[in-house]
Amino acid sequence: MSKFFKTLINSRIIILAVLGITLYLALARFNFSLWYVLGAGIFLGVIFGKVFCRWVCPLGLLMELLMSLSPNGKIRQMYQYHKIGCPIAWISGWLNKFSLLRIRINNDSCKNCGICDKQCYIVAMEPAKYSLYKADLEKPGSSYTCSKCLKCVASCPNGSLQYNIFANSNRK
Numbered sequence: 001m002s003k004f005f006k007t008l009i010n011s012r013i014i015i016l017a018v019l020g021i022t023l024y025l026a027l028a029r030f031n032f033s034l035w036y037v038l039g040a041g042i043f044l045g046v047i048f049g050k051v052f053c054r055w056v057c058p059l060g061l062l063m064e065l066l067m068s069l070s071p072n073g074k075i076r077q078m079y080q081y082h083k084i085g086c087p088i089a090w091i092s093g094w095l096n097k098f099s100l101l102r103i104r105i106n107n108d109s110c111k112n113c114g115i116c117d118k119q120c121y122i123v124a125m126e127p128a129k130y131s132l133y134k135a136d137l138e139k140p141g142s143s144y145t146c147s148k149c150l151k152c153v154a155s156c157p158n159g160s161l162q163y164n165i166f167a168n169s170n171r172k
Contacts, residue, residue: 009154012055013064020061027058038088045092049099052088054147059086093144100165103141103153105133110160116152132161 008015026032041052053060096102116132117123122140123130131137132152140146153161 006154009150012149016055016057016061016064019056020058023056024058041088042091042095045088045095045099047100049096049101049141049148050089050092050144050146051148052092053086054149057086057088060147093146096144096146096148097142101163102165103132103139103146103148103150103161103163105139106160106162109158111158113157115155115157116161119151119155121149121151122146 023032023037027034027037041056044051044056054064110133112133114133117127117134120130120132120140122143122145123132129138130140130143132140141148141152148163150163153163
């Protein structure tokens with residue numbers, strides 16, 4: 001994985017803050033139509049999957065800040081529930097299974113170290129159901145709940161996890 005891509009992922013909270021505040025101002029100050037936001041969220045979902053919540057959404061920024069207060073507690077689980085009323089979360093979550101860009105694993109280079117699972121908030125909430133590298137569990141990147149924070153991809157020491165359309169993969 002390129003150094004630029006890792007830097008981008010590691011700067012995600014800053015990107016979320018800038019884009020989230022910009023979107024909030026566009027909505028509040030300039031009466032920007034919610035239909036445009038919904039259209040942009042769907043467009044992003046088709047290409048990237050459910051990225052809107054963790055990279056653009058103003059409410060997502062608020063939830064990130066709340067989650068940072070209790071990284072392993074119940075506040076962390078709230079991140080999933082605030083999306084109940086959001087049509088962008090519904091549509092783009094469904095699009096995770098069909099989006100052009102996906103998180104994939106290359107079994108040939110994976111050392112089964114589990115670092116990716118330790119970084120994944122979905123695996124942390126349901127470790128018996130999800131894993132990025134265990135063959136018998138569901139892959140969180142294709143699930144409705146994955147918001148593509150991509151910490152798993154950035155943390156992989158072998159570059160076995162990739163987020164792209166042409167990723168070499170033995171399993172999805």
